[in-house]
Amino acid sequence: MSSASEIGAAIIEAAANGDLKQLRAIRKKVNDEWEFRKICDEYSDFSTGRTVLHLAAGIGHFEMCKFLINSVGVHIDAFTYKRCTPISEAVKGGHNKIVEFLIKQGADDGIPNTVGSTPLHYALLKDNSELVELLVAEGALLDADSVDGTPLQIAASRGNLKAVKSLLYWEADPNFYAAVDDGPLVCAVKSRSLESLAFLLAAKANPNMYVSGLSPLGFAAKEGDTRFLKCLLRSNADPNLVQTDIYKPIEEAAMVHNRAAVEILFPVTARLPHYPNWTVDGIIEYTHSEEFKTMNEEKLTKCLTELELAGMHNASHKDYYNAINKYKRASLLDPSNPRWISKRSLWSSHMGSGGYAMIDALRWIRLKPDLPVPHHGGENAAAANVIFKKFLMAGLAFLLDPNNQEKCSAFGIGLFNYFALLCEMSSPLEILAL
Structure with a gap:
C-alpha cells in the first residue's frame, strides 16, 4: 500500500468487516503513527461518511473501539455526512458497553445531527431504558428538538412511562415542543398511555396549551376510552377554549360516534348556536348531516x-x-x-x-x-x-x-x-x- 487513499480504503474495509487483526497489521505498515491517525480520521465510507470509529461503534466491536481511541487516538466526535457521531452509531446499534466507554473517554453525547437527533433521541426510539438512564444521568440535552420531536415527546408517543418519569425527574419541560406539532400530552393520548398522561399533568403540563392542530382535549374526545377525557377535565382542560380549531371537542366526539364522550362533554360545553337541537342525540345527528358537511367545507376553505x-x-x-x-x-x-x-x-x-x-x-x-x-x-x-x-x-x-x-x-x-x-x-x- 503506497498511497494514503489505498491505506484509507483498507482501514475502512477492515472496520466494516470487524477485522481488528487486519487493522493492526495496516498500522504496522504505516511507519508514522501520526500519519496513521490522520488517515483514520480523514478517510470514510464513501456513501455515508462513516469513519473507522463510526463503523466499529456501529457494529459493536468494543475491542476495536478501545484500540482506535486508546492506542491510535482517533477523533472521538467525528461526523458522518449527516453529522452523526460514533456515540450515536453505538446507541442506534444498542451497544451499551461501547456507549458507556465512549462517554468515559469524553465523547459529547449532546451533538445533534442534521435532523436534530441526539444519542438520547435514538435511545428512546430503540426503547433502550438502560441507555436512556445513562444518558440523562450524564447530562444529555433533555429538550433538544428533532424530526421525531423532543425526548419527552418520543417517550410519551411510545407510551414509555419509565422514560417519561425519568425525563421529568431530570426536569425536562412538559410544555415544550416545536418541530413535531403534537405536544407531550397529545402524544400520551395517541399512544393510549393513561399513566403517562397523568404523570405529565402532575408535572404541570398545561392541558390547554398547543400551537396548532387538535388540543389534548380534542384528541381525547375521539378516544373510546373516556378515562383520558375525564383525566384532562379534572386537570382543568377547557372544552370551550377560544381557538381557531374548526371543531370543538364535543363535535370531535360526535363525528366519530363517541356517545360516551359527548355525554361527558355536554354539561360543560357552551351551546353552539348553529345546532338546531342542542341535545346529545341532536349533536351527534347534526354532525353527520349534509348541512354540517357543507358548512364545514366552506369554513375549511375560508x-x-x-x-x-x-x-x-x-x-x-x-x-x-x-x-x-x-x-x-x-x-x-x-x-x-x-x-x-x-x-x-x-x-x-x-x-x-x-x-x-x-x-x-x-x-x-x-x-x-x-x-x-x-x-x-x-x-x-x-x-x-x-x-x-x-x-x-x-x-x-x-x-x-x-x-x-x-x-x-x-x-x-x-x-x-x-x-x-x-x-x-x-x-x-x-x-x-x-
Missing part, C-alpha cells in the same frame, strides 16, 4: 385562505416565526397539500433554523416520494435544468454545513423553487426572477 394570507403577511414583514405557525395550522387542516410544508421550510431557512428547514424538507419528500426529476421541453428547458441543479447543489452544501445561515437560506429557497417547478405553480423563467 380558514385556509385566511391562514395563507396571514402567513404571507407575516413573512413579508420578516415575522417568520408566526408565518411558520400559520402554515403549520394550514398543513394540519390540509395534510395532503405539500405547499404548506415547502413554505415552512423556506421561512425556517430565512430564520437560520437549518434543522427545522431540513425537517420540513424531509416531510415534503415523504409526502411526495414519487415525484420525478422535472423535464421541460421547449424554451423553458434550460431554465428548469438550472433550477434543479441549483437545488441539488444547495442541498449538498447545506447537508455538509447545516449551521451555516447562508447555505441554510439557499437550501430553503432552492427547495421552494424546485417545488414550484414540480407543481407548475409558475414557469421556470418566472421562478428564476425571484
Whole structure:
C-alpha cells in the first residue's frame, strides 16, 4: 500500500468487516503513527461518511473501539455526512458497553445531527431504558428538538412511562415542543398511555396549551376510552377554549360516534348556536348531516385562505416565526397539500433554523416520494435544468454545513423553487426572477 487513499480504503474495509487483526497489521505498515491517525480520521465510507470509529461503534466491536481511541487516538466526535457521531452509531446499534466507554473517554453525547437527533433521541426510539438512564444521568440535552420531536415527546408517543418519569425527574419541560406539532400530552393520548398522561399533568403540563392542530382535549374526545377525557377535565382542560380549531371537542366526539364522550362533554360545553337541537342525540345527528358537511367545507376553505394570507403577511414583514405557525395550522387542516410544508421550510431557512428547514424538507419528500426529476421541453428547458441543479447543489452544501445561515437560506429557497417547478405553480423563467 503506497498511497494514503489505498491505506484509507483498507482501514475502512477492515472496520466494516470487524477485522481488528487486519487493522493492526495496516498500522504496522504505516511507519508514522501520526500519519496513521490522520488517515483514520480523514478517510470514510464513501456513501455515508462513516469513519473507522463510526463503523466499529456501529457494529459493536468494543475491542476495536478501545484500540482506535486508546492506542491510535482517533477523533472521538467525528461526523458522518449527516453529522452523526460514533456515540450515536453505538446507541442506534444498542451497544451499551461501547456507549458507556465512549462517554468515559469524553465523547459529547449532546451533538445533534442534521435532523436534530441526539444519542438520547435514538435511545428512546430503540426503547433502550438502560441507555436512556445513562444518558440523562450524564447530562444529555433533555429538550433538544428533532424530526421525531423532543425526548419527552418520543417517550410519551411510545407510551414509555419509565422514560417519561425519568425525563421529568431530570426536569425536562412538559410544555415544550416545536418541530413535531403534537405536544407531550397529545402524544400520551395517541399512544393510549393513561399513566403517562397523568404523570405529565402532575408535572404541570398545561392541558390547554398547543400551537396548532387538535388540543389534548380534542384528541381525547375521539378516544373510546373516556378515562383520558375525564383525566384532562379534572386537570382543568377547557372544552370551550377560544381557538381557531374548526371543531370543538364535543363535535370531535360526535363525528366519530363517541356517545360516551359527548355525554361527558355536554354539561360543560357552551351551546353552539348553529345546532338546531342542542341535545346529545341532536349533536351527534347534526354532525353527520349534509348541512354540517357543507358548512364545514366552506369554513375549511375560508380558514385556509385566511391562514395563507396571514402567513404571507407575516413573512413579508420578516415575522417568520408566526408565518411558520400559520402554515403549520394550514398543513394540519390540509395534510395532503405539500405547499404548506415547502413554505415552512423556506421561512425556517430565512430564520437560520437549518434543522427545522431540513425537517420540513424531509416531510415534503415523504409526502411526495414519487415525484420525478422535472423535464421541460421547449424554451423553458434550460431554465428548469438550472433550477434543479441549483437545488441539488444547495442541498449538498447545506447537508455538509447545516449551521451555516447562508447555505441554510439557499437550501430553503432552492427547495421552494424546485417545488414550484414540480407543481407548475409558475414557469421556470418566472421562478428564476425571484
